[in-house]
Amino acid sequence: RQILADVTEEVKQSVNRNIDGAEVLHSLLNAAWLQSLLKALLSAHDTVAQKDYEPVLPPIPEDLPEDEEATRIVCLVKNRQPLGATIKRNEVTGEIFIARVIHGGLADRSGLLHAGDRIIEVNGFPVDGMEPEQVIQVQARSQGTIMFRVIPITERPVHNQTMLYVRAMVDYSPQQDPTIPCADAGMSFRKGDVLEIVDQTDVLWWQAKKLPSSTACAGLIPSTSLLKRKQREFWWSQSYQPHAWITFYSHFSPSEEDLMAIDEKCVEAGKASFNPGFRRSMRLCRRRTHSITQSSCHTRCPSSCYSALNGPYEEVVRYQRHQQDTHRLIALSGPSGVGVNELRRRLIEMNPNIFQGPVPHTTRTPKAYEESGREYFFTSREIFNHMVYNNRFLEYGEHKGNLYGTSIESVNDVLNSGKICVIDIEPNAIQAVRTHELRPYIIYVKPPPLERLRETRQDSYIITNYYVNRPFKDEDFQEMEEAARKIESHNWQFFDHVIVNDELQDSCVQLLTAVRKAQDEPQWVPASWIRPTAES
Numbered sequence: 001r002q003i004l005a006d007v008t009e010e011v012k013q014s015v016n017r018n019i020d021g022a023e024v025l026h027s028l029l030n031a032a033w034l035q036s037l038l039k040a041l042l043s044a045h046d047t048v049a050q051k052d053y054e055p056v057l058p059p060i061p062e063d064l065p066e067d068e069e070a071t072r073i074v075c076l077v078k079n080r081q082p083l084g085a086t087i088k089r090n091e092v093t094g095e096i097f098i099a100r101v102i103h104g105g106l107a108d109r110s111g112l113l114h115a116g117d118r119i120i121e122v123n124g125f126p127v128d129g130m131e132p133e134q135v136i137q138v139q140a141r142s143q144g145t146i147m148f149r150v151i152p153i154t155e156r157p158v159h160n161q162t163m164l165y166v167r168a169m170v171d172y173s174p175q176q177d178p179t180i181p182c183a184d185a186g187m188s189f190r191k192g193d194v195l196e197i198v199d200q201t202d203v204l205w206w207q208a209k210k211l212p213s214s215t216a217c218a219g220l221i222p223s224t225s226l227l228k229r230k231q232r233e234f235w236w237s238q239s240y241q242p243h244a245w246i247t248f249y250s251h252f253s254p255s256e257e258d259l260m261a262i263d264e265k266c267v268e269a270g271k272a273s274f275n276p277g278f279r280r281s282m283r284l285c286r287r288r289t290h291s292i293t294q295s296s297c298h299t300r301c302p303s304s305c306y307s308a309l310n311g312p313y314e315e316v317v318r319y320q321r322h323q324q325d326t327h328r329l330i331a332l333s334g335p336s337g338v339g340v341n342e343l344r345r346r347l348i349e350m351n352p353n354i355f356q357g358p359v360p361h362t363t364r365t366p367k368a369y370e371e372s373g374r375e376y377f378f379t380s381r382e383i384f385n386h387m388v389y390n391n392r393f394l395e396y397g398e399h400k401g402n403l404y405g406t407s408i409e410s411v412n413d414v415l416n417s418g419k420i421c422v423i424d425i426e427p428n429a430i431q432a433v434r435t436h437e438l439r440p441y442i443i444y445v446k447p448p449p450l451e452r453l454r455e456t457r458q459d460s461y462i463i464t465n466y467y468v469n470r471p472f473k474d475e476d477f478q479e480m481e482e483a484a485r486k487i488e489s490h491n492w493q494f495f496d497h498v499i500v501n502d503e504l505q506d507s508c509v510q511l512l513t514a515v516r517k518a519q520d521e522p523q524w525v526p527a528s529w530i531r532p533t534a535e536s
């Protein structure tokens, strides 16, 4: 207060001496709003200057031996957060070490504890020879503050951490993983979650945050190599069941690591209007139950092969399409009858100058009004088979003795014309479209709950084959829900957006919004699309 009064007086004298700007400064200093701010600032300064901190830390012990210059006393104020560090015991010497410090946790933010530091005492109790659990109990008893005496690691490894973002391709639950050093320090994730890897120092256990992240503190997750190893072990332990291994985590073998926690619980801490007739091709191929002939669909890479070949994490980057780039392919997928084609058709009809479907190929004979290249590309079986052989189709199938397929070229034709290409695909074609060339934005059309299906589809017809449609029955809805469950369990990680197709109008609006976002806003995409690798 006195300083402020003195300064104000000084400035007042400068005003009398006509010094440039003094008058403005004087009126500012006298302004009530600034006075209160200045007083608060000066009072904070006084508190800091007097070292008047809360809470008062215990005094540093006086009876330290002479040769103690290498030890460090670390006092941390306990709050409800875990300490954010794990400990391990050297089984030969009985010495206790800090195994890891969790990024963003209390220990990390203090900057005073590091992986590799040897703990000599906790709250004055020597810990050498103790079991890690006993060390945990000692620290758990402390009130207010916790004091560690440590021998700092002499050479802290320098890690040039590179920023890494990944999309989880599997589910993980630390609570069901007996090999995690500390389950409470672990972070669960679901397939499709985007994770920021903040620490890869450890070969087996990484530290990560789930995005969008609201917490400062990271959690432990298995590294790619560890998760791959667990996948392999689980895969070999199962009789061959495609996809079964995806929820493998409860079958992990015990770890070789011997890390313990030291917090209270844990120290580690096509319609007639020339929308090309895709509707009449691929989607019909899958109607096994309704088609007269046995139908089949094929894709360039069935998704079942994905799981066996790829890792548990997919590196992703934030990608924003440039105005001059071709549009991202919009691919809709969902269980049969959910409304994928209806939504696609309505979107294209809404603005055919912007949206368009690719023209499919077929081996069937053209009808009188059809023109090759408009409804379909009409081709011979030989040419069609040649295209199949050369991987030119994203998916193809047979229906009533005729072949139908969507070629990569026909999708590219739409994209190169400057329009947004909208396709509907079978879930097992997802891998085939996920290329850096097409950069697809995959929208999953999900059925609403059973009651809502009954209500909303009262006047709708299920398209059972080319000519005969009939009202939906309850078993159609149940079949749809069952198919949805399977699709979700195998493909959830590939969906960029989910639309629950309840009220048709709402779904159309949601679709339009999602498509705009896909083209104009930044999205997480596989890093290989942006930095193509040899395999992509």
Ligand SMILES: Nc1ncnc2c1ncn2[C@@H]1O[C@H](COP(=O)(O)OP(=O)(O)OP(=O)(O)O)[C@@H](O)[C@H]1O
Pocket: 283, 284, 334, 335, 336, 337, 338, 339, 340, 341, 342, 343, 456, 457, 460, 461, 462, 463, 501, 502, 503, 504, 505, 507
């Ligand atoms: N939200 C909705 N409310 C009411 N009816 C709907 C809704 N969505 C779609 N439908 C109707 O349900 C029927 C099936 O839709 P659609 O043909 O688009 O299914 P699909 O997902 O493409 O499956 P498939 O390709 O196997 O026919 C159509 O008659 C369609 O008009």
